[in-house]
Amino acid sequence: MKLRAEKLTLEIGKRVLCRDLALEMAPGELWGVLGCNGSGKTTLLHSLAGLTAPAAGRITIDERPLAGIARRELGRKLGILLQREDQEFWGSVREYVMLGRYPHARSLFGWQADDEAAVEQAVAAFDLTALATQAYVTLSGGERQRARLAQLWAQNPPLMLLDEPLQHLDLRHQLQTLELLRAATRASGAAAALVLHDLAFAARCDRILMLYGDGRHAAGTAGELLQAGRLAELYGCRIRSFGEGADTHFIPVI
């Protein structure tokens, strides 16, 4: 499944965040979206997910305009991990993850075996098995983030947009999440875009989108765009690089 944006313009209030953006997420691709705070990363993801209408431009999934796809059907094609959730959830972790099966539900009463299986798999993938029956509100910040990721995993859409998927996670779970995303894109032909602030993880993406927040943007392979000079310009601070090729690392100069 292919997600394509053409001539996309994003605005917040009177400010133009991004002008004439062209983007194509093809199966197997892992995208890293980089930019400063307020540069429009979340707005871009919301627009691509059909949660907010862009100021201008066209977004299609396999050539079908996003606006013409029924919401439930869209939920089977595309899933988004929101950066924050304002509302508390009343049930257990498993019940929370189960909500991800909403667009797949065929029966009005109860879930099918494949729903249960998808949920168990997602719960296990994010190390939540021991917490599955615990109330969601008792989870720590990182555990909640894993539950949200597991919910998206249970939803299992071929197109995934993740807004800061690694926030609150400990190092091991950051790695694990990235490996799972890598595996999902490489093995099952999914496509995912991640908003990231960690350049070590951005280096594991296939393609990079940089948003400057003033209408400019740059898209390309990780090798092309992840360079100290470009990153310094993007973030407005000095950045030094170490190593070579796949083993390049970036750190800010303090």
Place this chain on the structure above:
Amino acid sequence: MSRAPLIVVLALIALGSVFVALLCGSLSLTTSQVIEAIVKPVPGVVDDVVWKLRLPRVLAAFACGGLLATSGVLLQVLLRNPLADPYILGISGGTALGALGAVLLGAGVVGGNLAALAGALSAIAIVFALSFRAGDWNLHRLLLTGVVLSAGFTALISLLLTLAPQAQIRGMLFWLMGDLSHAHSSGAAWLVLVLVVSIFTVCSGSLNALSLGALKARALGVAVGGLQSALYFGAALATVAAVLLGGSIGFVGIMVPHALRLAGVNDHRWLLPASALVGGSFVTLADTFARTVWAPQQLPVGVFTALLGVPVLLFLLSRRP
């Protein structure tokens, strides 16, 4: 987690409350007399009391309670505000204004009901027109519009009460407090109750998703705009059906859903039918109190729903860590 056993227990409690309500009254009946009158009716006094006097009123009380509790659940999901109750959107105010205005003008029962319905529909239309723009609800505006409109209706109702002749004030006050002594034909209310509860129980998955917020629900594949409209009109319909039957019976719509949530029933698949059953049983019992405690004097049922409800809710709240 399946709550089917709970629903069965609540249904039995509901049947029990109906039976108790049939048993109690100014003419004391024994259990066997009531059972006999229900199972094989023989023309006579007992039969008349059970079938013509008590059963219609009990059915009306149950329908009212079920409708108000259901409407409360729907509005709490729609507004994502725990304080939402069936009266928050000004619908009952509009209904009351229509009903009381008709009383004041000396309209009969039919005229009164039509005026009440007209009041309700205009309140629903005003709130909808002001809050729903371009396929999207602004929930803050919806809540505030409802609250402001309610305040306006309250002022107009107070005006009507001051203008009303002494003889009519008592009846009007009873109506405002919620009173089932004139409620007899509850067929329409039952139809609305069964329809609204079954439709939204079937859609309970989307209600569960919506309780996480509109954005999250949309991300999970819920058509939020349509669902919110359905919730608004479902809740409005339930409220109007209840208020037309029994006036503004307070406290049921806010108390019953919260009591069930505090008891651990949160999944809307179970919360909706459970609320309808508990709300119905609760008002049925409250109305039984209202007509027997001070017999032959009949008290407004609204007083008892609050008197019985406040301690229960306070207890449940204090038990919560």
